[in-house]
Amino acid sequence: MPTEVNLTSTGVKNPAGYIEEVLAQVKAKNPAEPEFHQAVQEVLESLRPVLDKHPEYRSARILERMVEPERVIMFRVPWFDDHGNMQINRGFRIQMNNAIGPYKGGLRFHPSVNLGILKFLAFEQVFKNSLTTLPMGGGKGGSDFDPKGKSDNEVMRFCQSFMTELQRHIGADTDVPAGDIGVGGREIGFLFGQYKRLRNEFVGVLTGKGLNWGGSLIRPEATGYGCVYYAQEMLKTRKDSLEGKVCLVSGSGNVAQYTVEKLLDLGAKPVTMSDSNGVIYDPDGIDREKLAWVMELKNVYRGRMSDYVRQFKSAIFVPTDMQMDHNPLWAMKGDCAFPSATQNEINLKDAENLIKNGCKVVSEGANMPSTLPATRLFLEHGLLYGPAKAANCGGVATSGLEMAQNSQRMAWTREEVDKKLHSIMVEVHRNCFETAANYGNPGNLVSGANIAGFLKVANAMMDQGLV
Numbered sequence: 001m002p003t004e005v006n007l008t009s010t011g012v013k014n015p016a017g018y019i020e021e022v023l024a025q026v027k028a029k030n031p032a033e034p035e036f037h038q039a040v041q042e043v044l045e046s047l048r049p050v051l052d053k054h055p056e057y058r059s060a061r062i063l064e065r066m067v068e069p070e071r072v073i074m075f076r077v078p079w080f081d082d083h084g085n086m087q088i089n090r091g092f093r094i095q096m097n098n099a100i101g102p103y104k105g106g107l108r109f110h111p112s113v114n115l116g117i118l119k120f121l122a123f124e125q126v127f128k129n130s131l132t133t134l135p136m137g138g139g140k141g142g143s144d145f146d147p148k149g150k151s152d153n154e155v156m157r158f159c160q161s162f163m164t165e166l167q168r169h170i171g172a173d174t175d176v177p178a179g180d181i182g183v184g185g186r187e188i189g190f191l192f193g194q195y196k197r198l199r200n201e202f203v204g205v206l207t208g209k210g211l212n213w214g215g216s217l218i219r220p221e222a223t224g225y226g227c228v229y230y231a232q233e234m235l236k237t238r239k240d241s242l243e244g245k246v247c248l249v250s251g252s253g254n255v256a257q258y259t260v261e262k263l264l265d266l267g268a269k270p271v272t273m274s275d276s277n278g279v280i281y282d283p284d285g286i287d288r289e290k291l292a293w294v295m296e297l298k299n300v301y302r303g304r305m306s307d308y309v310r311q312f313k314s315a316i317f318v319p320t321d322m323q324m325d326h327n328p329l330w331a332m333k334g335d336c337a338f339p340s341a342t343q344n345e346i347n348l349k350d351a352e353n354l355i356k357n358g359c360k361v362v363s364e365g366a367n368m369p370s371t372l373p374a375t376r377l378f379l380e381h382g383l384l385y386g387p388a389k390a391a392n393c394g395g396v397a398t399s400g401l402e403m404a405q406n407s408q409r410m411a412w413t414r415e416e417v418d419k420k421l422h423s424i425m426v427e428v429h430r431n432c433f434e435t436a437a438n439y440g441n442p443g444n445l446v447s448g449a450n451i452a453g454f455l456k457v458a459n460a461m462m463d464q465g466l467v
Helices: 015-029 034-053 055-059 062-066 115-131 152-166 185-199 222-236 254-265 288-299 305-311 348-356 372-380 394-408 414-438 445-464
Strands: 071-080 086-097 103-109 138-143 175-178 246-249 272-275 278-281 316-319 336-338 361-363 384-386
Touching: 015 034, 015 062, 034 055, 034 115, 034 372, 034 445, 055 062, 055 445, 062 445, 071 115, 071 152, 086 103, 086 115, 086 152, 086 175, 103 115, 103 185, 103 394, 115 138, 115 394, 115 414, 115 445, 138 152, 138 175, 152 185, 175 394, 222 254, 222 336, 222 361, 222 384, 222 394, 222 414, 246 254, 254 272, 254 288, 254 336, 272 305, 278 305, 288 305, 305 316, 348 372, 372 384, 384 445, 394 414, 414 445
Parallel strands: 103 138, 103 175, 246 272, 246 336, 336 361, 361 384
Antiparallel strands: 071 086, 086 138, 272 278, 278 316
């Protein structure tokens, strides 16, 4: 009778030991990548009950395979600025896992972009895409190029050079990038145009496209709308709603803008927004007229939030102070928090301030905006806490809906897409909520999201063999 082959490392007797060993390996193999370490630790810590119940995952070394990208692509991006000077940037694409579908995830253009940040984003994307109910794998990419202060022609020349290399590695059934920080409709247009020119094919290889050439209605709004829908579902579990709630929103880009819009639709009162220069607090609330002004400021004139207080006298502006140990936005009084700016924007001190000031709901619109100590504090105090991989998956879910429309050569109405988005977010919350209860952590949506996302990907990997 053949003996069972145990592929786990020698001496690993239990899930806790296995997880510790994998985390140690990740840190040793990926030095100086703290964001990636944090993302892996946050997921793996949730998986102990799963590994206890399913030893076959340990035998198949699923964790070691899942934390290792299937492919890491890094390339030079040369381009000319408006003065004829040659500029050089670095481009990346991390193809993390395609067990359940083509790689899917955004492109980020920002000076902070490096390999570690993109690996953390790609790793998160695997579980986020798994939760959407749609067949999409996880990936992420971008460049240390900064579009701020660049002319349209400079952005176009950079995007064309970037896509000249990237097009070798992507395709409608292989890897479908989208936008992220620094990559909006303008950039997606330039990237798509160059792909079409080089490949001589008009396919849905990018999402976030213009409505006249394959884009989907609701896609710009989707991450913000979905984040609010998720908060609404969390509140329903306590027989409550967003009606009348004072809401703190960080950021002023795409996610923040449409978070504010949907909060207004549901009767809430958003009072804050921010950018890298500082925070605005408007005790009268950011109404539709003020939001329209902000959207024009940021999307058309690419201005700064400090201009808000000159236009609306009820508001105050608090400039960014890097010496502070907390973000003043999270020290404002509010019922709900919607971090929609960037990773690790809520530290332990910020979490303490939110709890002290009566915050009961945190729904994450940005990717991993809370540090691990902040996350633990939210859970200890019983907040309704929607982790990013669940709460902000509406954006990539609607990208999946855009892919479906492209494949069918169809365009759905705004109402159809919004209805599908709302249904997806309701299902994502239900899955997280029920999974948390089934694995002994009722109400812990971090655990529920990590386990639910993991199970779908892990089972697909088991089915497909050692690849």
